[in-house]
Amino acid sequence: MSKVSVIGVGDVGATAAYTLQMSGLATEIVLVDMDRTKAEGHAMDMSHGLFFVPPVEIRAGGYDDCAGSQAIVVTAGARQRPGESRLELTKRNAAICRSLVDGLKPHVGDAVLLVVSNPVDVMTDVAQERSGLPPGRVFGSGTVLDSARFRYELSRTCGVDARNVHAFVVGEHGDSEVFLWSQVHIAGTPIEAFCGGCSHACVPGDAAASLEAARTAIETRVRGSAYHVIESKGFTNYAVSLAVLRILGALLRDESSALTVSTRVGGEYGLSGVCLSVPCIVGARGVERIIEGRLADGERAALARSADVIREATDGVRKG
Numbered sequence: 001m002s003k004v005s006v007i008g009v010g011d012v013g014a015t016a017a018y019t020l021q022m023s024g025l026a027t028e029i030v031l032v033d034m035d036r037t038k039a040e041g042h043a044m045d046m047s048h049g050l051f052f053v054p055p056v057e058i059r060a061g062g063y064d065d066c067a068g069s070q071a072i073v074v075t076a077g078a079r080q081r082p083g084e085s086r087l088e089l090t091k092r093n094a095a096i097c098r099s100l101v102d103g104l105k106p107h108v109g110d111a112v113l114l115v116v117s118n119p120v121d122v123m124t125d126v127a128q129e130r131s132g133l134p135p136g137r138v139f140g141s142g143t144v145l146d147s148a149r150f151r152y153e154l155s156r157t158c159g160v161d162a163r164n165v166h167a168f169v170v171g172e173h174g175d176s177e178v179f180l181w182s183q184v185h186i187a188g189t190p191i192e193a194f195c196g197g198c199s200h201a202c203v204p205g206d207a208a209a210s211l212e213a214a215r216t217a218i219e220t221r222v223r224g225s226a227y228h229v230i231e232s233k234g235f236t237n238y239a240v241s242l243a244v245l246r247i248l249g250a251l252l253r254d255e256s257s258a259l260t261v262s263t264r265v266g267g268e269y270g271l272s273g274v275c276l277s278v279p280c281i282v283g284a285r286g287v288e289r290i291i292e293g294r295l296a297d298g299e300r301a302a303l304a305r306s307a308d309v310i311r312e313a314t315d316g317v318r319k320g
C-alpha cells in the first residue's frame with residue numbers, strides 16, 4: 001500500500017496527482033482542496049481513466065482522509081502572478097500553509113510532508129515549525145525543478161542527453177539560486193574536460209562564444225524559466241509535477257536518491273536556522289542526510305547570500 005495525499009488541486013496539484021496516477025507508484029491518492037467540488041471533479045475524471053493505468057484508488061477528501069499517507073504533498077496556495085517574484089507571495093501563502101498544517105496535524109501519522117507551494121523555502125520553514133515534526137520529515141521540492149532545467153539547458157548546449165548531465169542548483173528556489181558549475185559533469189567527465197573535444201557552438205549562432213558566455217546565457221535562461229512559462233500560459237505545471245513525482249519515487253520506493261530538496265540546515269555549508277536546497281539523500285523517512293560537498297569559494301559565498309535572502313523573507317513571515 002502506498003498512499004499519497006495532495007493538498008490543493010489547482011494546476012500544480014492536479015497535474016502532480018495525474019502524473020502520480022500514470023506512474024503506478026501509488027495505490028491510493030486523496031485529493032484535498034478548499035474547493036471540494038473541484039477536488040471531486042478531478043477525482044472522478046482521473047478515476048474514469050483507470051482502465052488505462054495500474055490500479056489506484058482516487059478520491060476527494062478532507063484532512064482526516066489523509067490519515068495513513070506515506071506522503072502528503074502541499075501545493076495549496078495563491079498562484080504567482082505575472083511579474084511577481086516568488087518572495088512577494090510569502091505572506092499570502094504563509095497564512096494558508098499554517099492553517100492547513102493545523103488541519104492536517106492530527107492526521108499526519110508517519111507521513112512525510114512535501115511542500116511545493118511558493119516561496120517553497122519559506123513555506124517549508126513555516127510547515128516544519130508549525131507541525132513540530134522532525135526536520136527530515138518536512139521538506140520542500142526546492143531546486144529539484146531548477147536542477148532539471150539546468151540539466152536541460154546544458155544538454156541542449158552540449159548536445160548530450162540530459163540524463164548524462166550531472167548538475168545541481170542550490171540555495172533559494174528563486175532569483176538568488178546558485179549554479180554549482182564546479183560540480184558539473186557530463187558522463188562522468190568535468191565539463192571543462194568535456195568541452196575540449198566538443199565542436200558544438202556554446203551559444204547558438206555564435207561559434208566563437210566561450211563556455212563563460214554560455215554559462216551566463218544558461219543561468220539567465222534557467223532563472224527566467226518560470227517567469228517565461230507563466231507569461232506564456234499563466235502557470236507552470238508539467239515539469240514541476242515530474243519533479244514532484246521524482247521526489248515521491250524516492251520516498252515511496254525508499255531510493256536514497258540524491259536530490260536538491262529544501263531542508264533545514266544545521267551547520268552544513270556554514271549555514272543554520274534556514275530552509276534551503278542542498279543535495280540531500282531522500283528515502284522513505286524523508287531527508288536522511290545532507291551531503292556537504294566541496295564548493296568553489298564563489299559558490300559558497302553565493303550560497304550564503306542566497307540563505308540571507310531566504311532568512312530575510314522567513315523572518316518577515318515570522319514577525320508578520
Ligand SMILES: NC(=O)c1ccc[n+]([C@@H]2O[C@H](COP(=O)([O-])OP(=O)(O)OC[C@H]3O[C@@H](n4cnc5c(N)ncnc54)[C@H](O)[C@@H]3O)[C@@H](O)[C@H]2O)c1
Nearest residue numbers: 008009010011012033034076077079116117118120235240
Ligand atoms: N516549488 C515549485 O517548483 C513550484 C512550481 C510551480 C508552482 N509552485 C507553487 O505551487 C502553488 C500552487 O500553484 P497552482 O498553479 O496550482 O495554483 P492554483 O491557484 O491553480 O491552485 C491552488 C489551489 O490551492 C487551493 N487552496 C488554497 N487554499 C487552500 C487551503 N487552505 N486548503 C486547501 N486548498 C487550498 C485552491 O483552491 C487551488 O485549487 C503556488 O504557490 C505556486 O507558486 C511551486
